Amino acid sequence: xxxxxxxxxxxxxxxxxxxxxxxxxxxxxxxxxxxxxxxxxxxxxxxxxxxxxxxxxxxxxxxxxxxxxxxxxxxxxxxxxxxxxxxxxxxxxxxxxxxxxxxxxxxxxxxxxxxxxxxxxxxxxxxxxxxxxxxxxxxxxxxxxxxxxxxxxxxxxxxxxxxxxxxxxxxxxxxxxxxxxxxxxxxxxxxxxxxxxxxxxxxxxxxxxxxxxxxxxxxxxxxxxxxxxxxxxxxxxxxxxxxxxxxxxxxxxxxxxxxxxxxxxxxxxxxxxxxxxxxxxxxxxxxxxxxxxxxxxxxxxxxxxxxxxxxxxxxxxxxxxxxxxxxxxxxxxxxxxxxxxxxxxxxxxxxxxxxxxxxxxxxxxxxxxxxxxxxxxxxxxxxxxxxxxxxxxxxxxxxxxxxxxxxxxxxxxxxxxxxxxxxx
Ligand SMILES: Cc1cc2nc3c(=O)[nH]c(=O)nc-3n(C[C@H](O)[C@H](O)[C@H](O)COP(=O)(O)O)c2cc1C
Numbered sequence: 001x002x003x004x005x006x007x008x009x010x011x012x013x014x015x016x017x018x019x020x021x022x023x024x025x026x027x028x029x030x031x032x033x034x035x036x037x038x039x040x041x042x043x044x045x046x047x048x049x050x051x052x053x054x055x056x057x058x059x060x061x062x063x064x065x066x067x068x069x070x071x072x073x074x075x076x077x078x079x080x081x082x083x084x085x086x087x088x089x090x091x092x093x094x095x096x097x098x099x100x101x102x103x104x105x106x107x108x109x110x111x112x113x114x115x116x117x118x119x120x121x122x123x124x125x126x127x128x129x130x131x132x133x134x135x136x137x138x139x140x141x142x143x144x145x146x147x148x149x150x151x152x153x154x155x156x157x158x159x160x161x162x163x164x165x166x167x168x169x170x171x172x173x174x175x176x177x178x179x180x181x182x183x184x185x186x187x188x189x190x191x192x193x194x195x196x197x198x199x200x201x202x203x204x205x206x207x208x209x210x211x212x213x214x215x216x217x218x219x220x221x222x223x224x225x226x227x228x229x230x231x232x233x234x235x236x237x238x239x240x241x242x243x244x245x246x247x248x249x250x251x252x253x254x255x256x257x258x259x260x261x262x263x264x265x266x267x268x269x270x271x272x273x274x275x276x277x278x279x280x281x282x283x284x285x286x287x288x289x290x291x292x293x294x295x296x297x298x299x300x301x302x303x304x305x306x307x308x309x310x311x312x313x314x315x316x317x318x319x320x321x322x323x324x325x326x327x328x329x330x331x332x333x334x335x336x337x338x339x340x341x342x343x344x345x346x347x348x349x350x351x352x353x354x355x356x357x358x359x360x361x362x363x364x365x366x367x368x369x370x371x372x373x374x375x376x377x378x379x380x381x382x383x384x385x386x387x388x389x390x391x392x393x394x395x396x397x398x399x400x401x402x403x404x405x406x407x408x409x410x411x412x413x414x415x416x417x418x419x420x421x422x423x424x
Pocket of ligand 1: 094095096097098099118119120148174175176177216244253277278279280299300301302303
């Protein structure tokens with residue numbers, strides 16, 4: 001029978017591997033945050049999902065024979081052919097460290113996402129340690145998929161990219177991370193200070209991989225610098241560019257609005273597909289962004305964490321109640337139910353507990369604000385189990401009814417959902 005899921009977790013299959021022994025020891029001797037690094041399958045010994053499927057015979061897409069330098073016209077043509085073959089996805093899950101992992105991607109896909117990025121993987125660590133590969137899992141339904149790496153060495157990046165190429169539709173280079181760890185590690189947005197290095201990273205992948213290379217960037221304070229940067233990436237072989245419309249210094253997404261004007265200029269200056277990122281709180285924002293910038297699709301990050309159903313048109317109370325005149329009604333979907341769906345996906349596709357903990361905090365955030373004592377229980381729980389987490393949702397339901405997600409009232413029916421929000 002064909003395995004239902006792919007995984008690079010080879011070491012877990014080997015019961016007597018040294019890595020497994022080391023990991024088992026950490027269960028008893030390490031502090032809570034390290035326990036959270038364990039896969040959620042460890043305590044239950046559910047390893048049936050951790051199978052390695054033989055990579056597909058042929059790579060899913062090809063930009064010509066590796067090693068060949070193609071003309072810009074040919075590359076642009078192939079970039080569009082590839083994008084069209086993927087169905088030109090508009091609704092895209094942005095890369096999020098510890099948060100855009102397989103179960104979350106699948107949950108978002110069920111509620112309207114048409115493509116997704118993995119969390120950023122560190123190319124050097126990915127090539128050096130098998131253990132690190134537990135950060136990347138995928139399965140057949142998990143497509144179209146961008147696998148994102150940070151890197152500052154072309155050969156290391158290529159080595160890492162080759163490992164994941166059979167399982168994805170793009171290998172993406174993170175050129176946007178503005179965090180201190182990226183400054184220390186010399187990657188992400190700090191490569192904006194070394195554009196020749198960026199060029200060499202893109203060229204290396206474009207000329208040696210059969211899977212297209214994409215990049216995710218931030219903008220420069222000066223528009224012309226941004227346009228020169230984007231053109232350089234396209235010329236180097238980038239097949240798709242995602243533009244986060246904030247500068248490296250504009251770290252706080254709540255404080256700084258993304259500059260859709262700059263994204264529009266990039267879109268108009270390039271010939272390859274361009275995606276936008278920033279300012280998306282609801283599905284109407286996605287449509288507005290596409291109309292205003294002309295991009296192919298839109299990435300969302302923070303909003304999806306609280307509301308994984310945003311691409312299906314659902315809004316949290318925060319974004320619905322302020323707009324009562326537009327007529328938002330209970331959409332018949334509850335944040336607690338979404339959390340349960342997510343947990344079930346985690347049982348099927350194991351991930352480290354720290355990712356699950358993070359999602360539960362975000363998805364149940366509205367409930368926790370009303371019942372902080374339940375959040376305290378979660379914080380106090382050093383070793384998580386699914387039983388505990390399902391119990392947490394039950395407890396919140398008993399305490400506070402529902403926390404519904406809202407949808408725009410249908411003009412023709414004007415019908416309220418039969419379910420009632422007990423908190424309002
Ligand atoms: C928890 C979290 C983790 C993130 N990790 C990554 C990452 O691994 N790679 C990346 O390029 N951007 C990362 N980002 C940035 C997002 O992809 C996105 O560019 C940013 O949040 C702006 O989009 P938004 O306004 O929809 O949140 C992360 C953002 C969040 C909130």
